[in-house]
Amino acid sequence: MPSHRYQDLHSRVDVPLLDRTWPSRRLTEAPLWVPVDLRDGNQALAEPMDPERKRAFFELMVTMGYKEIEVGYPSASQTDYDFVRLIAETDIAPEDVTIVVFTPARRDLIERTVESIRGIRNPVVIHLYTATAPLWREVVLGHDRDSLRALILAGGSDVLEFAGDLDGVRFEFSPEVFNLTEPDYALELCDAMTTLWDASPDRPVTLNLPATVEAASPNVYADQIEYMHRNLDRRDAVILSVHPHNDRGTGIACAELAVLAGAQRVEGCIFGNGERTGNVDLATLALNLHAQGVDPMIDFSDIDHIRRVVEHSNRIEIHPRHPYVGELVHTAFSGTHQDAIKKGFAEHRARAEVTGSRPEDLPWRVPYLPVDPADLGRSYEAVIRVNSQSGKGGIAYLLERDYGIEMPRRLQVDFSRRVQQQADETGRELDAEALLAAFERSYLSATPSRVELLEVDVATTGETSRTTIGLRIDGNRHEATFVDVGPVEAATRLLADHGVHVEIVSLHQTSLSAGSGAEALTLLEIRRGAETVWAAGRHRSVLEASVRAVVNAASR
Numbered sequence: 001m002p003s004h005r006y007q008d009l010h011s012r013v014d015v016p017l018l019d020r021t022w023p024s025r026r027l028t029e030a031p032l033w034v035p036v037d038l039r040d041g042n043q044a045l046a047e048p049m050d051p052e053r054k055r056a057f058f059e060l061m062v063t064m065g066y067k068e069i070e071v072g073y074p075s076a077s078q079t080d081y082d083f084v085r086l087i088a089e090t091d092i093a094p095e096d097v098t099i100v101v102f103t104p105a106r107r108d109l110i111e112r113t114v115e116s117i118r119g120i121r122n123p124v125v126i127h128l129y130t131a132t133a134p135l136w137r138e139v140v141l142g143h144d145r146d147s148l149r150a151l152i153l154a155g156g157s158d159v160l161e162f163a164g165d166l167d168g169v170r171f172e173f174s175p176e177v178f179n180l181t182e183p184d185y186a187l188e189l190c191d192a193m194t195t196l197w198d199a200s201p202d203r204p205v206t207l208n209l210p211a212t213v214e215a216a217s218p219n220v221y222a223d224q225i226e227y228m229h230r231n232l233d234r235r236d237a238v239i240l241s242v243h244p245h246n247d248r249g250t251g252i253a254c255a256e257l258a259v260l261a262g263a264q265r266v267e268g269c270i271f272g273n274g275e276r277t278g279n280v281d282l283a284t285l286a287l288n289l290h291a292q293g294v295d296p297m298i299d300f301s302d303i304d305h306i307r308r309v310v311e312h313s314n315r316i317e318i319h320p321r322h323p324y325v326g327e328l329v330h331t332a333f334s335g336t337h338q339d340a341i342k343k344g345f346a347e348h349r350a351r352a353e354v355t356g357s358r359p360e361d362l363p364w365r366v367p368y369l370p371v372d373p374a375d376l377g378r379s380y381e382a383v384i385r386v387n388s389q390s391g392k393g394g395i396a397y398l399l400e401r402d403y404g405i406e407m408p409r410r411l412q413v414d415f416s417r418r419v420q421q422q423a424d425e426t427g428r429e430l431d432a433e434a435l436l437a438a439f440e441r442s443y444l445s446a447t448p449s450r451v452e453l454l455e456v457d458v459a460t461t462g463e464t465s466r467t468t469i470g471l472r473i474d475g476n477r478h479e480a481t482f483v484d485v486g487p488v489e490a491a492t493r494l495l496a497d498h499g500v501h502v503e504i505v506s507l508h509q510t511s512l513s514a515g516s517g518a519e520a521l522t523l524l525e526i527r528r529g530a531e532t533v534w535a536a537g538r539h540r541s542v543l544e545a546s547v548r549a550v551v552n553a554a555s556r
Contacts (some may be wrong), residue, residue, distance in 0.1 A: 009179075009220060010220075010316055012215075013179075013180055013181070013182060014183060015183065015223050015227075017224070017226055020223055020261075021223070022222050022223075022226050022257060022260040024328070025287060026260075027259060027260065027292065029295075030286065030294065030295065030296050031263060031264055031265055031266050032068060032239070032264060032265040032266070032267055033268075033297070033298060034069065034070060034241070034266065034267045034268075035069055035070065035264075035267075035268065035270055035284075036070040036243075036267050036269060037061075037310075037314075038069070038070060038071050038083075039056055039073050039080075039102050040269065040274055040275075041273040041279065041314070043073070044273060045273075045316070049313055049314075050079070051082065051086075053312065054079070054313070055083075055086070055092065055236070055311060056309055056312065057310070058071065058083075058093075059092065059195040060094075060309045061270075062097060064306065065231050065298050065299050066097070066298065067096060067392075068097070068265075069097060069099065070127065071084060071087065071101065071373055073101075074101055074102070074117075075103055075116075084101060084116040085116060087099060087122070088117065088118065088119040088120045094118075094122075095121060095122060098123040098124070098125060099124050099125070100172070101116060101117055101124065101125070101126055101127065102127045102129065102131060102504065102520065103126065103128055104130065104153070105128055105130045105151060105155025105158075110128070110155060110159055110304070111158070113126060114159075114163045115351070117163075117169070118166075123168045123169075123170070124166075125172050126159055127171075127174065128152075128155055128156065128171065128172065128206070129173070129208075130148070130152050130174040130175070130176060131174075131175075132175040132176065132177060132186060133177035133178075133180035133181045134180070134181075135177075135180065136176070136177055137350065139160060145185055146229075152173075152189060152192075153192060153193075153196060156196045157196065160196070166319070170203060171193075171197050171205050171206070172205065173190065173205065173206070173556065175190065175210075176212050177210065177212040178212070179212070179213075179215060179221055180212075180213070180215055183224065183228075186209070186228065187228060190207045190228065191233045194207070194233060194234045194237065194238060195233070199234045200234075201236050202326065203237075204239050206239050206265065206295055207228075207239070208242070208265075208267060209225060209240070209243070210244070210245070210283065211245055211251075212243075213245060213247055214245050214247035214251060215247070216248075218250050218253035218256075219257060221244070221258060222254075222260060223261070225242060225257075225263055227262040228262075229261060229262025230262070233415065239264055240262055240263050241264070242267070242462055243266075243279070244266075244279070245276065245280070246276075246278045246279065247276055247277050251276065251280040251281070252280060252281060252284055252285060252288070255268070261351040263319065266280065266282070267279070268280035268282040268285070269282065270282050270310055271283055271310055271318055271321075273314055277362040281321075283303075283306075283325060284301065284323045284465050286298050287300060287324045287371065287376075291370045291371045291432070294517075298374075300324075301375065301376065303325050303375040303377055304376075307325050324376065332394060333394075335393065335551040338368075338397060339393025339394070340367035340393075341366060341367060341369060341393075341397070342394065342397040343393070344365070344366030344367045344369070345397070348362065348365070348366055360374060361459065387541070395419055395435060396412045396415075397437055398431075398435055399436065399439060400430070404510065404511065404512040404518075404521075405436075405510070405521060406508075407440065408523065409446070410506075410532070415439065415442060418442050418538070419435065421530070422438060439536075443523070443534055443536035443552070444538060445552070450555045451473050451500065451551045452471065453470075453471060453551045454470035454472055454477065454479075455468065456468070456469055456470070456487055456491075456543065458487060464483060465483070466481050467482045467486065468480070469482070469487070469494050471491070473498050473500060478494060480494050480497070487543045487544075487546055488504070488507065488546050488547065491550040492504065492550060495554050502526060502550060502553050503526060503527040503528075504526060504550075505526065505527050505532055506525040507522065507523070507524055507525075507546070508524075509521070509523075509542060509545070509546070512538070519538050519539065520538070520539060520542040521538050521545060522536060522545045523535075523549065524536070524537075524549045524550065526553045526556075533553075533556060535549055535556055537550070537551070
């Protein structure tokens, strides 16, 4: 790997902050989230959104509770211009939602942008940007520091000329590639823009500081943000915003540390779409706060619906391991994880019963699940899934959850070996239905069947009970009546009288569902030489279920 071709950030840009304070701070409230899916995210799509997809996405963001939304780049395409006009001419944007439009610092494009917003009743932010980093100045724009400053101020003056007298319109400036721009130059440009636009607390200017191409570890970006936070003029008239990208895979960390460092606003895409490796993921940021007990101020209670709309609009599928929303993020295949989750659920239910509370109202503390899937509108069906890596706890959990089969630990061990063998042989996942079929094959049926139950009857006269058992053993019918003997002992005696010895080690009974019509399940542990084996019986009668378990054991 020719690593010598690359320079670290400190060789390219000075980071002057030394007495940083952000490491000692904590995230205690949500910043202002500003989704840029309709502009920045849309630019990164192989097939940009058509009007139907764009409107569906916008309406989703409104429903989720976003209060400031960047809706497009109206000077770049007719589709974006028409969408801004749709907002102006209809009521799809509630009055408390701020509309953001994006423009470069070029007079004709600024004029077209202002034309697009005329008539919008909502608050509007005109977002002006220009790249300011040395490489971009020299290679892309052909400007030095002074000439680029003049270009940016000219763009800011054009914004004032065309929109300065419009009610409800504020301004935003992004020194694009801020993170690779000299800090003193970025500060100089930002202060010049807040002066030009006369930023005030009642008409603040948004200064957005992008990590356009992520180039350093998150702590460096936090230092850069804190430097600006502490040195900007008119700080009480500035909304300090960040726009991290994810080139190093640390966009989430950059945003979180930037908020600690003084940022009040975060731009990103809901699930991290964007150029190259994407913009920062607003869903993950918000739900990270939720998992720390902080209200994210955005509603993710139906995350699967949100995912479907985003996938439809972007025509990009979300990875199954994507934080919080991926299909597999709440799923455990590993046996140790499954066992811990099963015990955690049991403890959670028990705590609810003891306190008389609803489970959804209790503090969440289930191992391996940082948030309750139900908070996101997810069921528990996919929490535990079984493959060759799974263990007894997960298998037992699925059978109990879906079919009411409560297995004692030693049976869990026995059955998990059988499931492991089947999973190894097929190489496939086993769902709850497949596990039930395996359970029935293993314990509820015997082929060929040496013993068949013909009759079981218990009659009580006064204090005396009589149990009549009828069995077919090796093709021959046998019947006997026993006085003051239970059905299980009666069946084992009749079997022993005809050469079939069943030694019961333990017996477990459970109901497979609630209600009077529920089936009973009896689980028997049988000694066979030096080892034990298991058999089961199932019937609406508890007594007959127990006798059927003995018969199955004898047939094995």
